[in-house]
Amino acid sequence: MLSNHLQNGIETAKLVWSRIPNSEDGEAVGLLSTSAGGSTVESLDYEVIENYAYREEQAQRGKLYVGYYVVVKWFFALLIGIGTGLAASFINISVENFAGWKFELTFSIIQKSYLAGFLVYLLINLALVFSSVYIITQFAPAAAGSGIPEIKGYLNGVDIHGILLFRTLIGKILGSIGSVGGGLALGKEGPLVHIGACIASLLGQGGSTKYHLSSRWLQVFKSDRDRRDLVTCGCAAGVSAAFRAPVGGVLFALEEVTSWWRSQLMWRVFFTSAIVAVVVRTSMGWCKSGKCGHFGSGGFIIWDISDGQEDYSFEELFPMAIIGVIGGLLGALFNQLTLYMTSWRRNYLHKKGARVKIIEACLISVITSVISFGLPLLRKCSPCPESDPDSGIECPRPPGMYGNYVNFYCSKDNEYNDLATIFFNTQDDAIRNLFSAKTIHEFSAQSLLTFLVMFYTLAVVTFGTAVPAGQFVPGIMIGSTYGRLVGMFVVKFYKKLNIEEGTYALLGAASFLGGSMRMTVTLCVIMVEISNNLKFLPLIMLVLLLSKAVGDAFNEGIYEEQARLKGIPLLESRPKYEMRKMTAKEACGTQKVVSLPRVVKVADVVSILRSSEHNGFPVIDHTRNGETLVIGLVLRSHLLVLLQSKVDFQHSPLPSDPITIGGSRSIGHNFSEFAKPVSSKGLSMDEIHLSSDDMEMYIDLAPFLNPSPYVVPEDMSLTKVYNLFRQLGLRHIFVVPRAARVIGLITRKDLLIEDAEDSNTVELQSTSVRGRQRDVRSFTRNTDAERPLLNGLLA
């Protein structure tokens, strides 16, 4: 009787099977709940698996829908490009206007009184920084910092609550304007990456539901995988917009997304980057006509040194190598110091609430203002060098303009203050001055050293305050300072005509970024794109290789360090050495596996969900002769949806029969109900209220489970398991006993199936392997409806 029922249920399942509405890649809910910094860390699921609901949707809507899906994907790439490009333009124009207005005002006031000028300068900075930190602490706490560690975590498979919300986007944009305009030792490039990712993610979920900006029409992307692809595009768009480096953007996205590299995605990322480049170029062209206020040569960081040094000789490789080593040392030190600072802030300072964060940021702003204004005052001015009319560089520069040779607190008119040229300036202009060619010995070694020490300290202290902050521009500042310093010695020592200090500044910048961020190809391409000079490519490569190698000897890259500190569990590309000696079973520890039967009592589900913190549960069924069989994995989040809706509750403890429910739809849900909105916590047990009658009912889990999660035998080495897990972007792997028999072996030739359509190519290649595959194909054609699992159950 029971076995008869069971068999009925199995046939039921056979029919229902093809429209199971959930499977792992549709869903992701909190796995790791660390309370680090108050943020909830969740795990994402990027597994590329068969998705029954998706397949059914496609079958229903046909090829047209697939086409629509592809078009929408590309349309979204376009939108992300346009959105990020516009956001970047907006930020740059705003920052340039605030900063330009600030410096113009200050310069006009110091003609009369340096004290009044200083006070105005300090107050403007303070106001800008205060507005930034106020927005962040009160409105968008997730927008603090660069956001790159969080995005990196997201792309690695960890969802941190709040990082991709609409309020985070707005907070990041406004906060960046305030903090960068306010002259802090930080940049706007890191935040732009986060902004691109936010735009992408918001577009992907069809706008922000909270602010009634959503559109049903756009809600095409429901799986974590689609969202991840969009965020990857957004990342690339951010870098592309920040540095006007489209290729650098693509590489940045890919160097961070290494574990799920796909060439189709590369193609779309590439498109997004190109769009950003066009949008930014258009907006800059529009600004050239003077419609954007102070926005001129500054803003977008392109430090064109294409008119610099033409060539390099072999003797120069030695000082360049020294720059690489210095970059590695200073970069590693920077990472270590910021790590201590941030950890101290997290554990003591920032626990005292938002007010402390605001006071801290304001204090740092005041200190920065005092140093950047005060130090140049102490510096004696130098006489202008004999001007070369060809170079187009004036000394001192005309008032109110950007350029080298700033006259600041000088007694004579034809003098300039070299420290003010880099310190009392926007960072973009300072870098342009440091990179500038044909300005040999503009800066004294003393000024450069002073600046290096002070700015390095400021950058370390500023890092980790509650404002949006990028590390690219400060890194370039620091690097180009010591680079230029080395360059000065090279010019002095080698006494050659065609050595430019600006070239060494560029290499210094590359070396510090390499020593701190530990990126390779990406950084190289970005440096080439921002300096617009391909000739130094091998030199930049050399410097990066050295600085990364030196830095790696001490610690990890800054993003990895910060991610770890924030409790974002990144899976590195290389498994740990210890894993070689461990087996899969050992990794599971001593925890007991909680599994569910196929038809489960609601009360049991509730008690299991309450008592355990697992997010996935194996589902076990019994065959007719009493053997157990693992039939799949059900996710906590899906169970919660089932409990909340109550539609699929049944009175019988036997598998439900679809014929009694009738029609083609035997289950009460469609796929989208199981999809969790991005960056939300999803349902929790507390929100579900069940009556005692409900508790006595049953649920048949068969339609809701992922029927074939990846399995590994218990004694497989953990290294292998790790690679499987990371390469495929999994959330759960079942550890099972060693199999009793092998049903078949799959080799390369079994996976070479020809498209049915292109018969002409099949004909052409009668000599190739593929000819032998046709029988396999025809054999497998009629077996769609059959599910071997269920045959197994029947046996």
Place this chain on the structure above:
Amino acid sequence: MLSNHLQNGIETAKLVWSRIPNSEDGEAVGLLSTSAGGSTVESLDYEVIENYAYREEQAQRGKLYVGYYVVVKWFFALLIGIGTGLAASFINISVENFAGWKFELTFSIIQKSYLAGFLVYLLINLALVFSSVYIITQFAPAAAGSGIPEIKGYLNGVDIHGILLFRTLIGKILGSIGSVGGGLALGKEGPLVHIGACIASLLGQGGSTKYHLSSRWLQVFKSDRDRRDLVTCGCAAGVSAAFRAPVGGVLFALEEVTSWWRSQLMWRVFFTSAIVAVVVRTSMGWCKSGKCGHFGSGGFIIWDISDGQEDYSFEELFPMAIIGVIGGLLGALFNQLTLYMTSWRRNYLHKKGARVKIIEACLISVITSVISFGLPLLRKCSPCPESDPDSGIECPRPPGMYGNYVNFYCSKDNEYNDLATIFFNTQDDAIRNLFSAKTIHEFSAQSLLTFLVMFYTLAVVTFGTAVPAGQFVPGIMIGSTYGRLVGMFVVKFYKKLNIEEGTYALLGAASFLGGSMRMTVTLCVIMVEISNNLKFLPLIMLVLLLSKAVGDAFNEGIYEEQARLKGIPLLESRPKYEMRKMTAKEACGTQKVVSLPRVVKVADVVSILRSSEHNGFPVIDHTRNGETLVIGLVLRSHLLVLLQSKVDFQHSPLPSDPITIGGSRSIGHNFSEFAKPVSSKGLSMDEIHLSSDDMEMYIDLAPFLNPSPYVVPEDMSLTKVYNLFRQLGLRHIFVVPRAARVIGLITRKDLLIEDAEDSNTVELQSTSVRGRQRDVRSFTRNTDAERPLLNGLLA
């Protein structure tokens, strides 16, 4: 009694287990034996698995050996860079000298007689092409063609016999010089990629054993995975050398190696590319002093257009889009025509032997000579434009020099022949002329059209002859011709001053390459690097996007088409749509699985190896209570080694006891005996001779098997299996029945194990997840020696 023995054997195995000398990633032998084109296609194994022998080696030699291994890896990257750079320099200098001498001689003779000049020109070309085709057909047949499909196949996991041999390397270098110097419509860039890969592979196996050039000291890399990494470096080095495009080289290697992307590898590839750039630059600098004969501005293809068009307007986007579409159409047509040509050649022409191949190549050489000399004769000369002294372009160009405005068969001195400027020239110079700025209306539309049609035809016909042949330069020629044609109309139509025809030629070249090869980011970066102008990046991106999209509507990229035709079974990055509906079991087909018992009779092994063509066999053992258990996978190649050496034969049908054999080494082999030299066929059954006594003996397979190959349940979707297979670079997957129980679940947190060393970071992050992991770690420390499998066997 038996069970006692069995238990003994099991305890034995427990001791032996940790030094099993083989596992999948150490080995690769013929899986697919297609006879397409006479080449044997084999399957490689890139699986990243625990390797007992490697582990033991490391344990024996300690950390020092690991350090040595890393140093050797980097040293090899350096050697590959230097080797490829030198090979590229040698080829370029040789080609430039042959071609330069040829044109100098011809130009000096045609001052007297055009007929004599033509004959000399024709004979020199014929001699060069003959030498090339003779070398290839007689000495190195695997060196024909570009080699990129083969290398692509190798990196995808398919080993084609002969492509990475020393003779292939030599044949490729000499053949390239002959075929390119002989003026055929092909390039030397594709072959350089193959050359780089050959150099890398030969270095990796410590030189060529056949030619006594090997060194034991260098034989560090024994696994397919190490070799693949080296070949990847070699590929990048080839592209870097061919185009002097180091970043393009890195991207090329990565866009082709998508399925096994690893960031550590990227780093090494990057280094190799940088080295190549430095070597090439050095050799070019050395040549500047005139030591290399005719080697001047030509040779290395850098078509510097940095002094070209400064800006572009929006109206220009439309003609540029048209270029993209044309590129897609012509590129797809090119792929289709070459596919038909090659298939016809394979099936009819080249079956007739080497003599036909030689005659064919010589015939094509004669035709090429006639067309390239004859057609310009028919063309009327044009008067020189008014010369602009600033541009530095003379008309007609001085005799014996490179440049625009060639005076060829002109009646007056101040005339030039526009067709001869591109046709009667080396291809590098022709491209330079087509790209050249400030030469508006140098070419007539009629000449460009004539050239386009003739050269397109020549390129199609030449493709597939038995000489080393690249498609980059012909593609750039074709593309820049119609690009310049469109540019002429744009100049005429828009009547703006700053539009350069050369810019359109560049875009045309990008579009044709995109339409034919379907690469994206790589091509974009290469085009930017060879044109040395970053400003056109968004335009190149746009053109590439369009041409690839248009081309994809018709057929696959040229390398994929050619690979298919050659019977190289590439696994594409996206699984076929049909796979969604298939299960793992269906993919295995109806073939019976041949499995071996743990202790197997030699006679049985021989009969199984003779009767089946499988390359991997599951090994099944029995537990004490009679249940079967899959204990691992043994490879055909390893069985053959065991049969040949006979060291491990035993009389007893019970598991061998290591105590009787004694000492720490219980098996008669070390790891290196199982390693197969690259690109060789390995052992075959025919080479093994066994006496009838041998046949009655037994082998205990336990020490020789891979104890945990990846398994999938029988009803897993084939899409999932495909991703698993491709992402991890597997050769075999076991299809097993669904498990009866789940021992454990592995989630992200189980894989986050801290290094024991950096205790300070662990302290720092008391708030993070990692704190919770420490107990797991300490729990797993003492379990190294235990193998759960064996516990299972004992149970």
